[in-house]
Amino acid sequence: MTCDLHIHSRYSFDSSESLAEICRWAVKRNIGVIAITDHCDMIQGRDGIAYYLEVEKQRIKAFEKVREEYQQLEVLYGIEIGNAIDCPEETRKFLKLRKFDFIIGAIHFLPDGGDIYKLPYRDAGEVKRMFRDYFISVEKLVRLGGFDSLAHLDYPLRVLKGKVSAPTIENYRELVEPILSGLILQGIALEVNTRGIYDWQGRVGPEDWVLTRYRELGGRLLTIGSDAHTAFRTGVGFENAAEMLRRTGFRSYTIYRGRKPVEIPI
Template sequence: MLYDQHIHSRYSQDGSASIEEIAQQAIVRGLRGITITDHLDFCEAEIGYHFYLEHEAQRREEFERVREKYADQLEIGWGIEVGHPYFMTDYAKDFLSKRSFDFVLGSVHFLRDQSDIYLIDYSQPQEVDRVLKEYFTDLLALLEFGGFDSLAHLDYPLRVMKGKIAEPTVLPYREYIDPILREVVRQDLALELNTRGFMDWKKRQEPEDWVLTRYRELGGRKITVGSDAHTLSAIGGAFDQAAQKLKALGFEEISYYRNRKPFPILL
């Protein structure tokens, strides 16, 4: 299971490492393949699509150079993490139709008022509830837009809710999550197991066990695994734990995407 399909380079505003540094670290960690999935958030925020466009040509040039340089040691996929394309539907469709990727992650980082989920004040319990309900509603809107391969970090807002909720679970929002999982299965997409949660206050993968179990009950079999690394030290993090968890929940393989097509990797 040595394929990390969620890594951010310096071409994401919150990333820090060059693509070459990422490749070198992946080789040291014993990975067989990685996918560079820099942010493309379709919004006017500072970390929005303008930042990506300003660096797109440089990102592609470095990617091609590094992929060729390390071709005999590591498979490097050309990916992207697309955020809330429904903010700019026509532009997003045009943008994606004119570019090719190995792998496209779909995600939500901003709410409909374009407030950053990371920067909201969660001191009031009703604000926690509001954000989670809006977030899951927007995940359905993301799925309605489509155009991606795997749904990223389904319980993303919990990352910044330590001390604001009693325990790191989204079980109270099952009625919102079930339609999301059904739609992922209906579209034959993958669901991401994000290992970042093992390293933060949740001490478990994202999403939690019951979500993965429910996904499998509904017929979901495609799972992608990513560290969501923004630093070199996080690349491939907790992959052994992720593999053990998936096996325990009845999954037999993960999916690795090349040219937008899933290839099975046995656990």
């Protein structure tokens, strides 16, 4: 069964897709479970709790509608919280006000507010500094906890085409390792993100060595998400993700209902 736990809809600033269209594609592709995980970036000076509470009101109505219309599909109520470390108290308050099935934690911004997706990356030094700051932020986020799965660990690679020689985070092993240990300690899942399959990386992320190391350290919880921002990308790359899991010694992955993990065999 395919369960895609990372999908964006029109309730994210960077998508215009309706929930109904996402569900239509999911059913067409024989997907059993989807989680709509719209953005909620908790960085200082941007949007804030009042804005997101307003969005959630509309989003909940949209969920009710598709759940009624697509009874053959399980539609989980998810969210992708960005940079919770910048506003931990506000994040906690916000998350308590809604009964989410599944919460993704992500880092999209550096400590100085720099948007990883939009930085110029003029030379190798800038790339190196960004990766350092990024992984340190991710580790902090994992230590803060309060979410179910860590999104796209190799996120910066998306925008580094032509800026690095290969799509790898191998040079940052010593920064990645404490993140993996932190996830295990906190009982947080690691996300396998399939978006790189149609991007320059040409594969799902993170790399095999990350999953292998996570497993060696005792990691068992993995979620799989397409990070689709358009309905037709829903469930894309799941065959590749399943292959990767088998290659690295996993026999199952995890979905979350009411924030409780449920094991799904591959």
